[in-house]
Amino acid sequence: MKKTIFPIITILAIVLLIFLPYFIGAYLLHVLMTIFIYMTLALSWDMMLRTGQLSFGVAGFFGVGAYASIITCSRFGFNPLVSILFAGFFVALIALGLGFAVLKLRDIYFSITTLAITMVFSVIIRNIPKLTGGASGKVIPNVIFNGDSAKTYWLILSLALITILISEMFNRTKIHFAINSIRNDEIIARSSGINIFGYLLFVFIISSALQGIAGAIYTQQYGFVSPETTFSLDFLLLPMAMALVGGIYSTWGSVIGALVLGFASEYLKLIMPYGHLIIYGIMIVLIILFLPKGIYGTTKDKIITHKIEKKSLSE
Amino acid sequence: MEKTNKSLKKTLIAFIIFLIVVGIWKPLALVYGIQRGGLYSLIGLPLALILGIVGILNLAHGDFLTLGLYIGYIFFNSWSIDPLISMAPLFFILFGLGMVIYSILIRRVLKAGHLNQLLLTFGISMIIIELIKIIWTTRPRSVYTSYASSSVTLGNMSIGMYEFIYPAMAIAVLVILQLFLKKTRLGQAASAVGQNPKGAEIVGINTNVVYLVVFSIAFGIIGVAASVMLPRTPVFPLSGNPYTLKSFALVAMAGLGNLNGILIGGITLGVAEAIVQSIPGYEGWSDVVFFGILIAVILLNAYRRPES
Structure with missing residues (x-):
């Protein structure tokens, strides 16, 4: 009985969320969009935390995604949606490269290094003004969907739903056992034959890419990036x-x-x-x-x- | 013991050669670097003390520095007390604050694992920043004293004199700290706890008291650093914030429990930063020096040690 009720409630909730723009005002819709962006970041941060690694790099990947999207959009004329996807791939690529170095670290060293990497990102972006607009930032002429808030809402909603789906997959499939055992006791995890580095890298890339996409959508919504606000x-x-x-x-x-x-x-x-x-x-x-x-x-x-x-x- | 002495000597020699080379190549960068490096070491010492003995990385470190700056600003603004004189009350105010923070918050997470400790101090950091914004808003303030802008002209370069107080204070605080740790009973207990908390507890040292004292002293030093830098630093809600990471970079470079290394590392990084800033067109990259070295050192240490 319980097993049939739960999917029905989920589907009803999703349908309700999809049709929400027709019922509620612009202000509430805007608040919801912001909440969904933060929800995506919170979930992706938590995904990494489930492996026992406390990452302070969320703002960094968020910012890099935002810049990747704005730059491809304004300089190379990408379609905003394509640029958002590109930002996701770009951040995933960076995470792959960084992961090989950073994921060998544990405890406070991992956390501090990710925080330092965030700072390095923002310094680099500030110092290549030709591409990024430097300290004053960059503005694109058109925000995504020309400011149609219902469409933007659907885009953000789908990102949040995808993140929830991925997070649930992490919690329900076999990966779940590997992740939990890495968090609880690495030595036992290794002696059970779990490829610790492989799993960490996988989760790191996925969560970073989600953060990058969130950053890309967020800035496409406002059409503006600057080192201060984007890497806040x-x-x-x-x-x-x-x-x-x-x-x-x-x-x-x-x-x-x-x-x-x-x-x-x-x-x-x-x-x-x-x-x-x-x-x-x-x-x-x-x-x-x-x-x-x-x-x-x-x-x-x-x-x-x-x-x-x-x-x-x-x- | 002999081995550590040898490696210390080697580092010292390398350090002095580095300073001489920079002194010939870019004398101005050397002076600025020593001044700024002194400040970094002064601010880094308390963080190293807490991390080395209590074993907690205080991510609110720089924000307590900001708080100290604001308190010093009040002393100056309301009762026109010179920042260098308000050093004494600031030491005791932050000393007391450290006691309170330790007893109410930190003591509860000592056994809770690193994740919770980091998150707790991160939360504290956020509370302080936002509290400062509520009380004083984000408007930057500054303190003017006539002596802070005095300078001396040597050949064709003009050097600010006030900033030499930073390395002087750093050395003074370091010497007093070392005397405290080596000569007093409490200090010896503190070093023992830093080396092996469980062993220290077994031989009858009250670790809780040691932690409380160390935490409070570290906070007192933050107060001293705040009053020293006040005449030359704009005061705004985030003015101390970058120093948290910079201080941690020093500790990571020096290694846990190596207080002398903080001074050497601080001045090295200060000079390196000053060199980058003296290259025209690359001023903005100087922050990368710190973070780059921080990342490099952490990674090097991680790879040098075989996986434990």
Whole structure:
């Protein structure tokens, strides 16, 4: 019974999301688009975290994807959609190259190196003004779909849905066992014959490419890039906070976290123009201290223990 | 022991040769590099102390520096206290802040694993930045003192004199720290905990007290660094932020627990940065020096060690 209900709910939710632009106003639609972008980043960050590697490179790949898309679009006359796909491939290629060096590192060394790589990306982009517009950035004459917000919404929605699908595939297929065992104990994973580097590289490339595509779509939506805004650490911090609040190591955790924090910060923005992002910092600290499993993880645990108790009582 | 002495001597000789070569080739870059490198070392020392003994990488390091700058700015602006005099109150204010942060937050994640520690300090960093934006907005502020802009003309180059206080302070703090770690009982306990926390606990050292003291002292040094750099630094919500990564680059270069190496590494990187900046047309690339060396050192260390 439960197995038939779940797919129906999913399909209904997707249909509802697809037809949403016909019912809600432009403002709410815009908020949803931003939330879906961050949701993609949060999920892709979490995918890497599931292998036990804490990556601080989200903002870097996001920014490179954004620049790749804008430059191919304005200089080489790519169609915006093609340029978004190109950005994904380009970032995947970079991730492949970097992965060979970076994925041998562990713990804080991996995290710090990815953070440093983000900085290197932004310095490089700032210093080749002929291609990237330097510190002042670059503007393209036309935003994607000429600013048709419904079409942009569908594009972003499909990216978010694809990311959710990939994340669920990671959690349900055989890869799931490999990823979890790498996170829990690398030595055991290796002695069970798991190709640790191979799996890490695979996840790294996929998650980076998703971040690059998210960056490409985001900038195509606004038609503008600059080193300050495109490589802003917000694109790292916000997704991290979202995944943590919802619950790491799960798909629905990031989805819930993105929705909760996305709407909360949108509301705070209205009453607090400066520093409304403080909610993200406070959330990260509180969650780490008191609720390491996040909202989704904690409720799931509660439900499971409740069921077990019920079962043992009835027996 | 002899081996480490030998390698230390080798590094020192290489370091001095490097400085002499740069001094002949680009004397101005050498002076700027030593000044800036002194500042990097001064700011890097507290991070190295916390990472080496408490074992926590404090990603909010640079933001506490910013906070120190703002407190120094208040001292100057409200009560017109000179930044160099407010060094003492700043040391104690940040010392107390370190105690609070350690007792309320850090103590709870000591055993929680590196991921949670990194995320926690990252969250703290974000809270500080946003809090500063709420209280003081993003408008940059600065402190003017007459002595900060004094300069001396040597031949055809003019050198700012104030900045020489950075390497001087770095050396002073380093000497005091080394005396503390080698001569006092608490300091010896701290070094022991840094080398082997479990062993230290077994022989009866109260690691919690050691961590608390080390954390607070490190924060106090951040306060000193803030007051020293205040006369020459614009104060805005992100002014300290880049120093987190730069300090970590120094620690990665020097190796954990090697406080002297912080000074050598800091000045080397400062000089390297100054050389890149002195090449016309390539000023903007100087940041790559730090991050490039950081990445290179981490990778080299990872590959030199056979996989453990």
